[in-house]
Amino acid sequence: MAENRHDTDNPPTDGTEKTDETAGPGAAAAPRRSTVRSLLRLWPYARAVRGRLTVSVTAATLGMLSTLAVPVILGRIVDGPLATRDLAALWPLVGLLLLVGLLEAGLFYTRRVVLARPLAGLETAMRGDLFAKLQRLPVSFHDRWGSGQLLSRATADMYTMRLFLAFPLVFLIVNSVMFLAGTAVMFTQDWRLALIALAPVVPLFVLTRSFEHGYSGASRRAQDQNGDLATVVEESVLGIRILKAFGRHRSMAERFRAQSHELRRTELHKAHLLANLWAVIVGLPEIVLACALAVGAYLVAHDELSAGSLVAFLSTALALRWPVESLGWLLAYANEAATATDRFFEVLDEPDTPDPGTATGLAAPDGIRFTGVRFRYPDAPADSPDLLSGIDLHVRSGETMALVGATGSGKTTLTALLPRLYEATAGTITLDGRDIRDLPRQRLRETVAVAFEEPTLFSATVRENVLMGAPGAGDEQLRSALATAQADFVARLPEGPDTEVGEQGLSLSGGQRQRLALARAVVGDPAFLVLDDPLSALDVHTEALVERALREVLGTTTALVVAHRPSTVLLADRVAVLADGRIEAVGTHQELLRDCPHYRELMSGEAALAPEGSAAP
């Protein structure tokens, strides 16, 4: 029994994973579905292993029965050959004992072996499905779910489900069988003793169940506190520069101390509950056995029971303690597995974004056209206005349009609509006359290349990171894209463009990452290009060089460039000013400086600055 607890208690948690379980979308208020119904949803996956599962359950049941048979055989030996000093009769019984012993070992081995690979495979299949599903869910879904939440579904929850199939499921069946069989055996020995031995079953079961209730609450709390603690550690490490700069590690340490004491209190409470439970679990059956022993001895003395039967009875009674005690834990584990299953299907049940587009090509060259485009984030407060409330904008074919607006005006959001990372709430966007919703998403994203404000690199080589913008492109394209982005530092990396970067590789500076992200966007001459403040992390020298090279690329595509600064704006043919969810003005840099006070303010920082005199480039 001890091990069970051991196992059920320790799915691989990293502390941070389960922290915000309650905060998880949908998890908080969702009414608990029935455990059985949740678990039944595992069937499509379990189907593939149902044969093996049956073998395992059978092997485990037979194994347990052989375990039960051992004391019976021992009893026979004591009562038969030994009582009568008949050695000839001894041999068959000892042979039987050996046989049953080998059978027991073989069955236990079989129970584990048949399930090892299939269940690991099942876990892999489920995790693969989860991963594939998650990759295809819209960005708005990922905005709602922290990656920690998703990670715990892909690791800890999978582990819980696999473990459930390997162990609690099998033993819920086996232990029930065993309990019934053991009870039958006891009754055949002596019904009076059997009744005594069964007396603690009901109280034990009730106790473990109710204990489980309290304990799971405490252990959820401990998990949360563990998560909070992990968050403090995480922040103290990620924000180490700030803490050091202000000499504030003491206040952080104070917070850590307080929270770790809280965790200690919860853990001690858990230990307290556990101590109580163990005291009962250990004590109650022993007391009952003491009674059974007294009564049994009395019966033997009065020749109402054979000595062998008493031995066999006591062994059986002891053997049945585990199935009874374990029932509470097994049910608790089934509960936990049901929760894990729910969490898994919560993601899988998420509706796919429809992708009905069938158009293959673009129509006449018309550039990018936004018509009456509106957008609000699904989680925006109900009383807030739409972030974009009617965007009308035309970027002519071959033109570069700069998008300018105050911080928080929705520039980045607007650019994310183009590759349909978010779906516009209303209005239409067309590329060369084709509504982007009519294009298959895959095709659309091949057409539109993006460089994001936050330059993300993946754990792969520089080459792979850049060329993912244009599968099939070769060395020539790689070279020219790196040249455009002024990423000459790549040549000086240990293995040039084949150097591994990202989380598991070499870490690059912000400016270096930004240049690679830019190279990724421009590689393979995309028809439409979206650049989100592509030069923010570059120093003045590099910025000038990149601008020069970028100008050439922009000459051949239709581009939308989010700009914060005049230097970036100068890359564009025209500029659109975004304010209050609408395009406030469109024109050349000069025109806007002259006519649009808001633009003037954005570019020079001073609303009242006279436009004349400063206009000459």
Next chain:
Amino acid sequence: MTTTAEPAKAADNGPAEPAVPVTAVGPAGSEPPPPPADEEDIPVPPGAPRALLRSLLGPHRARIAVAMLVILVQQAAMQAGPLLVAVAMDRAIPALRDHDSGPLIAVTAGYLFCALLSPVLQWVFIKVSARVNQDILLELRGRIFRHAQRLSLDFHERYTSGRIISRATSDIDALRELLSEGLQELLTVFLSVCYISVLLLVLDWRLGLVSLVSVVPLALIARSFRSRSRRVYRRSRTSAASLIVRFTETMNGIRPVQAFRREKANDEAFAVVNRQSATATADGLLEIARYVGLSRVTANLWITGVVLLGAYLVVEDSLELGVLTAFTLYLRRLYDPVDQLAMFLNSYQSAAAALEKIAGLLAHEPTVAEPAEPKELPALGDTTVKGREVAFEGTRFAYRTGKEVLPPFDLRIPAGQTVAVVGATGAGKSTVAKLLARFYDPTDGRIRLDGVDLRELATPELRRGVVMVTQESFLFSGTVAENIAIGRPGATREEVEQAARDIGAYEFVAALPDGFDTDVRKRGGRISAGQRQLVAFARALLADPAVLILDEATSSLDVPGEQAVQRAMRTVLAGRTAVIIAHRLSTVEIADRVLVMDQGRIVEDGSPQELIDGSGRFADLHRAWRDSLV
């Protein structure tokens, strides 16, 4: 654990598998530092794990002794059961037949006594050991945390955040598991094996000896399991880690993943690590199956042998029937713990690895050490000048690999001066800033603040003197107001809001759902990089330091934001010493003096006007920049 585990229970319980702790992968910092040294892990000094363990256990010696004593007695009470059964059969029943119920009453009373004593002791043991365990974990967590905070930045840049986080989480978890379950289990298993061995020998030394010989093959099987499972365990840890990295990387970068249509390629790459992890998991399960099967066969063979031998002895009348009965009952118990041992070995292995890593971290000494005899800064005499004089004297800095970043460097910044430092990436600007903030110590030479070497200042004194605002603008969980108040704990709400107002951050903060009380983690997901930088500035304003360092602190601001900051700086910096590192020349306008750096040297030094009017690099740069402007 301590139940009088009878066959069925112990025979086959639990999946007993190497639970692969998932390594915490911290989010990548916003600014990954260049790797100054490519050490994979820090070396663990020999003996460090043991010394750590000793220092942790030491203070709890008394309580550990109590726990041991309690469990010793408890096990004795626990193991008395079958012995009493034997007595009942051999003495009490015959006595009862002679109408003497005394022995039966005595035996029953004895059994009851044990049945009551053992749970009480069990209770005491769990309580005492839980307290010891939790105190040890508390202490260890605290040590890791405090130590990580004490360690210098160069360490943090090398040892990624994810690694430190997993020291404090998953490694602690591994230890917790061993402490709270494993050790207790081992202890009880060990004790019960000892007791049973002694009892077996006492019951009948011939049968006892034969039984105990079985320990040899069982130990061999356990040893082979241990070494085989260790290999599998390592493999599954590695594959779990790469699985997690791949997973988090994909989910955190979902925008580029979708925009660049990486879904299929990612599916395939993920399938590879997923399969690796499945193989490792299954291999681990198979190892356990093999171990359980082998040891169970061995145990059952031995039991049969002993029963056979015992039967002969009984028939020869050199052994009593009751003794043989008790013997067989005990014998089954002797072999119960074999599965538990597999569990224990698994958790022991991961805990030992965890302890070693923690010890390695704790043994690492910070390179930027606290002074043994701290000095104090001279009092600020003149009230109009809030700044202090900064002097670099032959300051040189090189990475531990020997690569020189800053050749011997001399610079004097009079109190109250605002200095802008410009130059290309890699010119050494940031190194100057970090040395001044004492994030690093110089390899040679020194830096003085009003004549006092930075290394002689205690941290609180230093931080009253020098504060640095960096480009990275991390927000701590909590409200916006709390984030600003990091600058000066205990600042009033008015002061916090005033600082925000001064820097031009008030409007956007006020517009957040809960204003200054907006929880940045819950509702602040869309606080932009520029807005974060404003919060960082407000924090610095509130700190009110004598020397302020701004390292690329305006990179994400748009023009109006930057202008607001500059306006604020003009008033805030008045009378203070300031060092501004910038790649935007706009910042330079508020400086009294500009330094142009190239390859760790100052190549131009003068007032902004002098340099602009000159013909040097700065004049060129400035011209280019003016041209790009409105």
